[in-house]
Amino acid sequence: MPRKEQRSGVAYIDNDKDRDLTFYKRRSAPPAVTSADEATTARIGSLQNEVAQLDMENMTEEDKNQLSILRMKNIEEENPGMVAKLIFTKEKGLSLEDLTKLFSDLSRVQKDIKLRLPPLHGREDKTGGTCVAQDLQLPSAADHLGTTHSLMQSPWPHTRGTF
Secondary structure, eight states: OOOOOSOTTOOOOOOGGGGGSOHHHHOOSOOOOOOOOHHHHHHHHHHHHHHHHHHHHHHHHHHHHHHHHHHHHHHHHHSTTHHHHHHHSOGGGSOHHHHHHHHHHHHHHHHHHHHHSOOOTTOBOTTSSBOHHHHHSOOOHHHHHHHHHHHHSOSSGGGTTOO
16 A cells, blocks of 8 residues: 655655755645735734834844943943942942042032033133132022022912012
């Protein structure tokens, strides 16, 4: 009794040139008929596009995370010890001395940035330069009251003077 073929759509490839074709193109069986209608196939296509887009976004997010980790490692290598500890630990893990050192370093950087930036409108001296002493001073109580007093005035006439 001859043996029955279990795979009816599969045939032996005699020619090596036919091996370059994909299985779908060289099979001898008729194409498979799907039971999905056009609306379902359109929905499947849109979902596949959305999955592909989310995969791309995920890959870019992973790339950004890897770059961030590399930058962090470079900073830690360039600044061993205290600076790396101050930069990469949480606030709760720092002691009072570490926090004061971090604050003084950040204040120094902020002052340096203010000195390098061009003056803003209304902050220029008559000589044309910035007044460093004025920038470093805290605002006085009169300045504070002058700015908040205008904020406390109501735009409605029936409520003026109620604050």
